[in-house]
Amino acid sequence: MSWRKDQGRAERGYHHGNLKEALLQAALDLISKKGPAGFTFADAARMAGVSPAAPYRHFRDRDELIASIAQRGFEQFESLLTQAWDDGRPDTVTAFERVGKAYLAFAREEPAFYSAMFESGLPPDANPTLMAASERAFAIIRAAAERLAALAPPGMPRPPAMMMALHIWSMSHGVASLFGRGDAARRKLPMSPEDLLEAEVLIYLRGLGFRTDQRPGTATADDKPAGEKAGPWGKPK
Amino acid sequence: MSWRKDQGRAERGYHHGNLKEALLQAALDLISKKGPAGFTFADAARMAGVSPAAPYRHFRDRDELIASIAQRGFEQFESLLTQAWDDGRPDTVTAFERVGKAYLAFAREEPAFYSAMFESGLPPDANPTLMAASERAFAIIRAAAERLAALAPPGMPRPPAMMMALHIWSMSHGVASLFGRGDAARRKLPMSPEDLLEAEVLIYLRGLGFRTDQRPGTATADDKPAGEKAGPWGKPK
DNA sequence: GGCTCATGTAAAAGCCGTTCACATGAGCTG
DNA sequence: CAGCTCATGTGAACGGCTTTTACATGAGCC
Numbered sequence: 334m335s336w337r338k339d340q341g342r343a344e345r346g347y348h349h350g351n352l353k354e355a356l357l358q359a360a361l362d363l364i365s366k367k368g369p370a371g372f373t374f375a376d377a378a379r380m381a382g383v384s385p386a387a388p389y390r391h392f393r394d395r396d397e398l399i400a401s402i403a404q405r406g407f408e409q410f411e412s413l414l415t416q417a418w419d420d421g422r423p424d425t426v427t428a429f430e431r432v433g434k435a436y437l438a439f440a441r442e443e444p445a446f447y448s449a450m451f452e453s454g455l456p457p458d459a460n461p462t463l464m465a466a467s468e469r470a471f472a473i474i475r476a477a478a479e480r481l482a483a484l485a486p487p488g489m490p491r492p493p494a495m496m497m498a499l500h501i502w503s504m505s506h507g508v509a510s511l512f513g514r515g516d517a518a519r520r521k522l523p524m525s526p527e528d529l530l531e532a533e534v535l536i537y538l539r540g541l542g543f544r545t546d547q548r549p550g551t552a553t554a555d556d557k558p559a560g561e562k563a564g565p566w567g568k569p570k
Numbered sequence: 571m572s573w574r575k576d577q578g579r580a581e582r583g584y585h586h587g588n589l590k591e592a593l594l595q596a597a598l599d600l601i602s603k604k605g606p607a608g609f610t611f612a613d614a615a616r617m618a619g620v621s622p623a624a625p626y627r628h629f630r631d632r633d634e635l636i637a638s639i640a641q642r643g644f645e646q647f648e649s650l651l652t653q654a655w656d657d658g659r660p661d662t663v664t665a666f667e668r669v670g671k672a673y674l675a676f677a678r679e680e681p682a683f684y685s686a687m688f689e690s691g692l693p694p695d696a697n698p699t700l701m702a703a704s705e706r707a708f709a710i711i712r713a714a715a716e717r718l719a720a721l722a723p724p725g726m727p728r729p730p731a732m733m734m735a736l737h738i739w740s741m742s743h744g745v746a747s748l749f750g751r752g753d754a755a756r757r758k759l760p761m762s763p764e765d766l767l768e769a770e771v772l773i774y775l776r777g778l779g780f781r782t783d784q785r786p787g788t789a790t791a792d793d794k795p796a797g798e799k800a801g802p803w804g805k806p807k
Numbered sequence: 808g809g810c811t812c813a814t815g816t817a818a819a820a821g822c823c824g825t826t827c828a829c830a831t832g833a834g835c836t837g
Numbered sequence: 838c839a840g841c842t843c844a845t846g847t848g849a850a851c852g853g854c855t856t857t858t859a860c861a862t863g864a865g866c867c
Contacts, residue, residue, distance in 0.1 A: 347862045348814055368691045370607045375854055384816050389856070391814090451747075452689060454605045457757065492773075495760055496803055499749075500741075500770045507744025510688075512736075520694065523732055533737045533774070536729075540777030566733055584831045585845055612823055621847050623825080628845090632824070 345382060353391040355381040357405070360398055365445035369399060369453040399453050400460050406446030407466035413439055414473040421480050426543065429477055433505055433534050437527055440509035447513075451506065474498045486542040497541070504533050535565035582619060590628040592618040594642070597635055602682035606636060606690040636690050637697050643683030644703035650676055651710040658717050663780065666714055670742055670771050674764055677746035684751075688743065711735045723779040734778070741770050772802035 349355065359380040363372045374395045375385045392398040417435035421428045440447045450467070457464055478498035485491045508530045512522055522529065586592065596617035600609045611632045612622045629635040654672035658665045677684045687704070694701055715735035722728045745767045749759055759766065 347816085348864075350814095352814080370691050373854065374856095383814095385854080386817080386856080386858095387815055395855070452691075454607050454689075490803075493760075493803060496766070496769060499759070499766055500773070503744030503748055503766070503770065504737075504741055505744070506748055507740030507742070510747060511740055511743055522736070523730075529733070529736055529740070532733060533740065536737070536777035537770070537774050538777065540773035540775065566727075566730060584847085585833075589845080610823065611825090620845095622823080623827090623848080624846050626825070 349381065349383055349387070352381060352383060352387060356388055356391060356398065357402060360402055361445045364399075364402070364449060369448045372399075374398065396455060399449055400455055400463050402446065403449040403453060403455065404460075404463050404466050406443065406450040407463070407470045409443070409446065410439055410450070411466070411470040411473060414470060418473055418477050421477070425477075425480050425484055426538065429481055429501075429538075430531060430534060432474065432477055433501065433530050434527060436505040437509055437513060437530055440513040441526075444514045447509070451510065471498070471502065474502055481538075481543075484543070489542045492541050500537065501534065504537070505530060508533070532565045539565075586618065586620055586624070589618060589620060589624060593625055593628060593635065594639060597639055598682045601636075601639070601686060606685045609636075611635065633692060636686055637692055637700050639683065640686040640690060640692065641697075641700050641703050643680065643687045644700070644707045646680070646683065647676055647687070648703070648707040648710060651707060655710055655714050658714070662714075662717050662721055663775065666718055666738075666775075667768060667771060669711065669714055670738065670767050671764060673742040674746055674750060674767055677750040678763075681751045684746070688747065708735070708739065711739055718775075718780075721780070726779045729778050737774065738771065741774070742767060745770070769802040776802075 356377050359377040360372060362380070363376055374388055377398070378385045378388050381387075388398065392401065413435050414432055417431045418428055419431070455463075457467075475495065475498040478501065479494040482492055482494040482497055508526050512520055512526045512529065593614050596614040597609060599617070600613055611625055614635070615622045615625050618624075625635065629638065650672050651669055654668045655665055656668070692700075694704075712732065712735040715738060716731040719729055719731040719734055745763050749757055749763045749766065
């Protein structure tokens, strides 16, 4: 094994060498275990093997650490969404749904990031760079909505892309925050959050005139809503 | 003026006489000012004019106070939703939208309740009576969805009412929690949260086959989606 | 080799949550 | 009304957290 500055205590001189990173990592652990409210600056310091005052060399205060985590969270989030969107391949609707799934997956698999980003109660205006990171993540959803809106069936009023993006975001965030996290699932559900969100988005898209019952090719106009086929919630028995 | 046990200190013997109520009230004030995380047991005691130990005669600990507030919140919420639903008068769709508006209004006007209910990070299973209150509130939405589902246009698969209810809830919560609170509005919006949610729900309902462009009478089947009329987001200029 | 400055420590102040022994007095009992 | 009791409030104390300040250390540069 080739460790040198591993966790806990082990071998370490007066200087840690990588404290900032260690603190962020520790904070992530703690937040995912006890939520952003239960997380403690002193605990993170302890976990990194330094005195309670040491973190102040790297973060103005506890809030700034949380903001840093939120910032990283938005960056990872953006990259995940970008990847899921994959510039709309193989077709716009499929890619769009993949983005929704990625949203939930992130909330589920990175609960610490997610709560730092959305449930930490930080004043959003206080931190311009954080705000910017959040905007960049949202921009992915917005770009996807833009492409989708362009495909809206002719003969219908074209939905504003920004509004669509906000709708999708609110659905995703709503599902994630009410039912999303696996470990401390807030409520019993008759279906998985993923399925719930997928159905929600499909119904919504159908409300905009998209045909969503068939996937091959690009989405096209649809003058009859889904006919006799099963709805997006599965077979009605 | 006829005060006797008013706030602050003023005239008061050894016993407060109404401490539990005073604490709940103080907590509401503080939570709405500084969020459920910033709220402090000692602060509430101070505001009620008692020693920091006094609250423990009425609440096992800080969490129980917050849970009490959440409980009351759910009760008020339930009553508000019931009133808004008004048993589906004058017609199901109108009443349904009124419920959505009531949801947002509650989040906006009672931010303290709302955060205690949804953002306090309390383990939901820890408190059965709290859980029950929350279920009762959700039951209103569910009942409304049930009625709406019964009106689903024939010839289309009937959407499960429970799923509809969950969808509506997630939309409402998503909008409320991302854009809802007026005082510390989290993000800039091109429209009001109310309009945003209304459009979202209308599009969703249309996706289920409801005609939503006209209100008079009860919702009926619709074999053509909204024709050339303006969408739920207003005139497309 | 010696300087400097980023990085860490120790100690302390002030706050909070929580507990415990004790004080008070409201309301019942007779 | 006297006296008892018990719910309710107090004061003091413990441990933990955040944050500040003065001081220590040693990595990197000349």
